[in-house]
Amino acid sequence: MEESLDDGPVRAGRKANPIRRCLATGERKPQSEMIRFVVGPDNQVVPDLKAVLPGRGMWLSATAECIKTACKRSLFAKAARARVVAPDDLAQRIEALLVQRCLNWLAQANRAGEAVAGFEKVRSALKAARAGVVLAASDGAADGRQKIRALAGELLVVDLLTAEELGGVFGRDHRVHVLITPGGLADGFASDAARLKGFRHTAPSEE
Numbered sequence: 001m002e003e004s005l006d007d008g009p010v011r012a013g014r015k016a017n018p019i020r021r022c023l024a025t026g027e028r029k030p031q032s033e034m035i036r037f038v039v040g041p042d043n044q045v046v047p048d049l050k051a052v053l054p055g056r057g058m059w060l061s062a063t064a065e066c067i068k069t070a071c072k073r074s075l076f077a078k079a080a081r082a083r084v085v086a087p088d089d090l091a092q093r094i095e096a097l098l099v100q101r102c103l104n105w106l107a108q109a110n111r112a113g114e115a116v117a118g119f120e121k122v123r124s125a126l127k128a129a130r131a132g133v134v135l136a137a138s139d140g141a142a143d144g145r146q147k148i149r150a151l152a153g154e155l156l157v158v159d160l161l162t163a164e165e166l167g168g169v170f171g172r173d174h175r176v177h178v179l180i181t182p183g184g185l186a187d188g189f190a191s192d193a194a195r196l197k198g199f200r201h202t203a204p205s206e207e
Contacts, residue, residue: 004058022060022061023059024069032194035047035094036057037058037060038053042085044087049097058076064095095200098199102192102193106180114180117175126152131155138162139163140163141176160196
């Protein structure tokens with residue numbers, strides 16, 4: 001039976017996305033929807049976003065609420081059966097790490113020529129069916145997000161990053177509309193963005 005603890009990172013030849021149990025809720029989910037933690041040599045809780053660090057791992061659903069619950073109820077220490085220190089701002093730290101991972105995927109896509117920015121370029125790529133993930137700045141105008149969502153149709157639209165964060169990848173003060181073409185970089189971005197959604201929420205678009 002899959003539990004909240006593992007015996008180490010998944011090795012080659014083993015199931016790539018096993019089901020894990022959340023320490024905070026008891027809910028079972030695919031590993032890709034969760035965050036792994038290990039205890040460092042200084043007894044500090046260490047988030048292992050890539051799930052590659054050695055040692056027995058502890059799993060939590062990728063939401064700020066679950067992280068805060070685990071810290072408040074000392075669930076890491078209970079699971080490890082040892083004295084474990086979890087910083088009060090652990091949820092904020094994980095959010096920052098996930099934001100950076102998303103921006104790193106986007107930067108790689110930009111360098112590889114697999115990303116475009118600007119409303120017209122995004123619209124052209126969508127019309128040519130060359131889209132894997134569409135990004136709309138979280139602080140962009142609501143009507144702009146609605147237009148992009150209408151053009152994107154069934155494609156994934158991520159509106160979790162600010163215009164300033166998106167702009168930094170392209171060497172600009174801000175970018176509101178971005179698109180990543182299909183491929184491994186788009187898939188990597190989408191995977192981390194799905195986890196970031198549990199930490200960073202946007203205001204609903206106006207109808």
